Structures are given as structure tokens and as C-alpha cells.
Amino acid sequence: MKLSLEVVTLAVSDVDRALAFYTEQVGFHLDVDYAPDEEFRVVQLTPPGSGASVQFGVGLTEAEPGSSRGTYLVATDIEGAREALVARGVRASGIRHKSRLPDWRGGFEAGTDPERRDYASFFDFTDPDGNQWFVQERGHQATGGGS
Numbered sequence: 001m002k003l004s005l006e007v008v009t010l011a012v013s014d015v016d017r018a019l020a021f022y023t024e025q026v027g028f029h030l031d032v033d034y035a036p037d038e039e040f041r042v043v044q045l046t047p048p049g050s051g052a053s054v055q056f057g058v059g060l061t062e063a064e065p066g067s068s069r070g071t072y073l074v075a076t077d078i079e080g081a082r083e084a085l086v087a088r089g090v091r092a093s094g095i096r097h098k099s100r101l102p103d104w105r106g107g108f109e110a111g112t113d114p115e116r117r118d119y120a121s122f123f124d125f126t127d128p129d130g131n132q133w134f135v136q137e138r139g140h141q142a143t144g145g146g147s
Contacts (some may be wrong), residue, residue, distance in 0.1 A: 017122050025090050031045060069131075071131070118139065
């Protein structure tokens with residue numbers, strides 16, 4: 001059996017405000033904005049490079065606006081991703097990384113993981129309703145001079 005995650009539904013209080021935040025500030029691509037009447041509207045957006053999308057709107061969920069927690073985005077360059085979002089007006093936390101222990105039970109230390117280990121560096125941000133997102137680094141490739 002093959003299953004793939006395609007869409008995550010977010011609860012928002014103001015669809016147009018959320019649409020502006022996710023497209024203008026976070027840089028998601030607008031796939032669909034469909035509203036056949038006042039009782040139903042679906043807005044679907046896809047993060048750049050992602051196979052999964054998010055949707056929000058009217059008549060989609062009974063969840064409280066801002067109730068989504070712990071949805072992850074993955075970046076190959078955590079520092080560049082944070083800089084780009086902050087430059088677009090997103091209020092992002094500082095980067096932190098998992099403390100170096102033999103396993104992942106440790107706490108966090110400030111800054112990017114010195115070894116750039118997959119799944120070790122994070123920052124987070126929230127949308128205007130308080131839905132929380134984490135950005136995690138995976139697949140970082142060192143650049144620069146070397147022989």
C-alpha cells in the first residue's frame with residue numbers, strides 16, 4: 001500500500017488575511033481559490049518545492065482558528081530560509097539546535113547545529129491566527145571553497 005500526504009487543513013478567522021500572509025510573506029503558491037457561495041470557500045496553497053499543500057476557507061473545518069500546532073516545513077538551508085521569511089515580514093524565532101547527546105532526548109542550544117545534522121536545527125513562526133509552524137533543516141550541503 002502506498003499513501004501520500006496531500007493536504008493539511010488549517011482553521012483561520014479571516015481567509016483573505018491568511019491568503020495574503022501565506023502568499024505574500026511565506027511565499028506559498030496559490031493553487032485554488034474557489035467560492036461557489038457565501039457558505040463555502042476553499043483556498044489551497046503549496047509551499048515551494050512541496051508535494052503537499054495546505055487549505056483553509058469557509059465551511060471546511062470546525063476547529064478553532066489558530067489551533068494547529070507542530071506542522072513542519074523542511075529547508076536545506078535553515079539560515080537562508082529564516083532570513084528570507086524575516087525579510088518578507090514573518091516574525092520567526094531564533095534558530096536552535098538539539099543538544100549533542102547520544103540520542104535525541106536532549107534540550108536545545110541557540111544557533112544552527114554545528115555539524116548541520118539532518119533534523120537537528122529548527123525555528124518556528126505563527127500565522128496571524130496563531131497556527132504554529134516549525135522549519136527544520138534536512139539535506140544541507142556545505143558550499144564554498146575547498147579542494
